[in-house]
Amino acid sequence: MKKLFLAFAFCTLIFSASPKAHAHPHSWIDLETTLLFNEDGQITGLWVGWLFDDFYSAFTLEETPRNSMGGYDQSSLDALAKQNLKNLSEYSYFTFIHANGKTLPHKEVTKFKTFVDNNRLWMEFTVELETPVDPRTQKIDYAVYDPTYYVEILHAAKGDPIQMVGNVNGCGYSLTSPEPPEELSLMAAALDQDETAGDGIGISFAERVVLSCP
Template sequence: MTSISRALGRWLLGSQLAVVCAAIALWTMPAAAHPHVWVTVETTVLYEGGAITGLEHKWAFDDMYTAMAIQGLDANGDGIYSREELQELAQVNIDGLKEFDYFTVAKLGKAEIKVKPPVDYYLDYKDSVLSLHFTLPFEQPVLADAADFNFAVFDESFFIAFDFGADDPVKLSAGAPEGCHASIGIPENELAELQKLNESFGGQLTAGDQNAGMGLGYAKTVTLGCKKS
């Protein structure tokens, strides 16, 4: 396993012994260009006062990770995993996400948008799925009708596979200009750039970190479009 993947494993493990045991098993496997954890993403673009102020994420983990992560967390044995019982694990995840820039890259054109530490974060467990909710505020708001605002959620090592959900996964909050909408995909002008980055990572990190850069080729970019009046 690559050094990046080991760090990602530490983030995902939290304090759960069962997950630690599973990770030890993974560490014995040869590194390969495939994910070990799957996350379904839903994001709301936040608007306030005529500007985009941040992103509100919901990450739903796959059933295998969910089953391992929740072991031992039902403190009162009632079969319900309350937000309070999941609070410690949520804090561990949020603290660990900082090392990976929250797997989120937001840009205005090619300029990266800096974010503040997450707020309003918590875990919930519903229908056998564990989900992490958190909001990433921007350091500086972006004009609501900016034509070149975009963001992506991905892990470049491809240890974690992020993908947007099938049913309306990107929403715009109240305050969005009329006629604005989100599109998910890899724009033509970015696809070649992502492929070059992927090849570049593969060439520079062949033996030690052979997975690094793989996730770039699978990243889906969200772009916002607004009709001009």
């Protein structure tokens, strides 16, 4: 997992400036998600939007060339997003969609967009399922999280960060907040930036979106 965050351009200079330098997580993402339905009311995938924290954004943008208008060079931002997504592909893009408790296979991400919003880096991408799934016949839920909890990913506190588009056909959702055991939280807080508790810790700190359909 460490190579993923090298691709994300993390470094100890960022974490030394943070009061949480010696605890997991080391970076934070404000999340937005949109479930995608086709005309038959089947789920075809999930659109995911990430707004990176100030520390990560500042470090990354410091190395990003400017264009002639003074803004950030879009081709450089696109190249960064493409590299990040290439590495994230090894970890299901931190996006896990389940039907009746089983993780659904997905296609390689090809649709993405990135830009800078108020000095914070934004990246969005679409995770398309290999086969559309009917939420009226199967129990569907999803979670977006880093399995190692190196990065904390939670839906944004403001606005309406969870959406559904297409032929929703009366479906709704509920959002379940994480409730990790106290001992697990203490263990995560004790981990240094170059330590990991393995790929199983992150799910305990993940939000879960559960669909309900008539």
